[in-house]
Amino acid sequence: MDMTAWSTRTARPADLPRLRALLAETCDAAVVPSSTLLADALAHDLVRVAESSDEPVGCVVAEMPSPGHVRLSVIAVRSGVRRQGVASRLLTELVQRIPQKSSEPVLISAMADTEQPTVTRLLLACGFIGTRVMRTSGTGDALPIHFQHKFRVEYIDPDARHLVHVSAREQLMESLAPADHAITALVTLSGAPAFEIARFERDDPATLQSGEAAAGIAFSGSILAAVTFLLGFAFTSTSFPDDVRLLLIGATFSTVLSLIVYASASGELARIRSNSFGKIMKWGNVLSEYGGVLPLVISLPVTYAQVSGNPWTTMVLAVVLSAAIAWYEHSEFSIAFRFRRSRSEIALMVFTAVSPALGAALVATETTSWPWTAALTAVLATRTWLYLFRRGSERGITERRQWQIRE
Template sequence: MTTGSAGSRPRSTGASIHDATEAEIAELVALDEACFPPDDETQKPAAPGEIENAVREGRVRVVRLDGRVVGFLRRETPSMHHLYIGALGVHPDRRGQGFGAALLDDMLDSGWAPERRDLPSVSTVTSPQNLAMLGLLLSRGFVVRTLMPDYFGPGKDRFYCQYKSRVEYVDPDDRFIVPVNGAVQWSALLASESYQITALLWLPSGPAFEISRFEKDDLGALQSDETNASVAFASGILASITFLLGLSFAYATFPDAVRILLMGAALATTSSLIIYANTSGELARLRTNSFGRYAKWGNVLSEFGGVFPFLVSLPVTFAEVTSSLTAALLAALLFSAALLLYDRSAFTISARFRQSGWTRSLSLVTAAAPLAGAAAISLAPSWLTWVWTGTVALALISRSYICLARRGDETTPNIAVDRRWQIRR
């Protein structure tokens, strides 16, 4: 059972959040009694010894203000795949000042619960009449999944609230606003697995719930479609690289350094196809939830090992076979500009990660490679071509390593969202 008040951050200066200590147990027991009166059926006080054990196990965070504890959050880990908020309480005299929100944000955002990264579910329960707690949870990305009748005994119903850790979509034409006192209506909607409470609204007639229907995507089918599209794309890139490599062998004067770059691109793209083939096996038989990792490796190799070397080598090949220096440099300039625009777009893999000065420098090296390569072929001595090839290869290998070393799978967006659901347009 939880209680609290909505808000963003503590509006009182001097407040601090820290792990509860044994010296604060007496304060916490008294605060629990103040927050959860035993005669209030919408509240559930702690069982004897529950607070003491939680403090000793490091499962309680507190807000201290002016020398006393004014709020606390107690968490539990009933299984390795679940984080449960056992209690969230703020002293009655300090409610409405953002302390409950600060404790909840601390748990969700600050890494106080390090196992959170591996937990697919964060949940809690609260009374349908505890509007302050419901408003706080719904404002922080929780949804009400279902009503659990008689959860703490006859007449003590509870909402089961779950944190949405990934973005899902709601049907824009299938949302309802139901008054809080319309229990028959909202309980009937929640009885369906598709409908969930997503917001608490304050209307002139009183508080109401926004109830939305979430669209259910077939994750296996989506992943299979993505794999098929990736295989087709990588196959097309490999065919193009192979054609360009064959063309290079037709010219005795074609630089060996560029041939080696194309051969490396063929190897990397073939490797991506092998990984995509393993991804199909993962979806069909293995099912170890490694799709994201497989997709990330395949996509990085096909982009930085296939697409970029091919596009960089194409104007260089043109510079080798054409007799017009102006045409060669103009074509290379066009490719450099296109690569720079692509690298700055939302379509490149790099856009999914936060950029640094180092990654931006590597991006500029990659974009400048077609123009530098065409100039090296047309104007510079042959040994400079080897320098150009080594620089391009090192830049692409570095970019691949940076993307592969970043935390999170290819399918995990690195975009902060205020709400964990969006309207399907």
């Protein structure tokens, strides 16, 4: 069967009979979820199904025993479509679409024993790591390994890695006993499967957060100084547009507000009360960028137009700044990159990028600039509202692996 012959989607309660038949055909009876558990998973959108010609050919089922923990129950794929990436795609999509019950990432875990190399490779390829051996009452040779999905980027020590044969039970339990050791790969060693076990470096969260808050305060302080200088020039110039003066006044207020927010983050870190450091930093980051940095940069060609009186150099500067903003908006350094983007948001980003050229052209030709200023203010306010109230917490860079080797 060709790879393009199947598609994936979230399973619906009406799929229950066909899912039961698929699981009964492809899995051992001992691992097939009960009808009650399967129905509950369907009700909570915790089942992804792959189908071909309206028939299910694979599925991933999970359960949520608590609002902050999801456990994978079973992964099933029909034999005719195996080795086509069905299981990998289903698992990846399920992880990305896990319902968020709080602002904190949900822990996603799974179990696979040492006699299930296919499942182990799948989990490791989808961002899971094996963290510990689960001691059960089973008498077989297989050891159950607890795997969990890594959301945060963490670093492993390149000099603290070793290989352990899957069959070496005692050594495997000893290697995974420390909390900072985990399975990161399944390889072949001397013709037999072996786990690569690595030690993760433990960072001090308080130190890292303290440095982030200090950097935010220093950055906003620098932006405030630049905006204040530009505002002083605007007040001393008799021909400076009043609407741009109001834009700079708003930028000054927003930047001062971001400084207060960053100071609040420092206080939150010092007291360690509500564990809301991430939320506070999001407010500071959004206010400083869309209320301070972007109004400052967009106002630069307007200021230059007042000083130089040369429309050609003004437009060259404005176009360069517009291109720079457009590149920044699409780079991984921007605040917008840390949130999910919609089509309407992309339109707002485009208007933000062309604003320097548009505003400079209006001022250079002595055209009324009030409509432009009002539109720019509305766009920046909308983006601020969008990221603060309509999006969740800031995400890491999704293109990076969940763990990395520190060089």
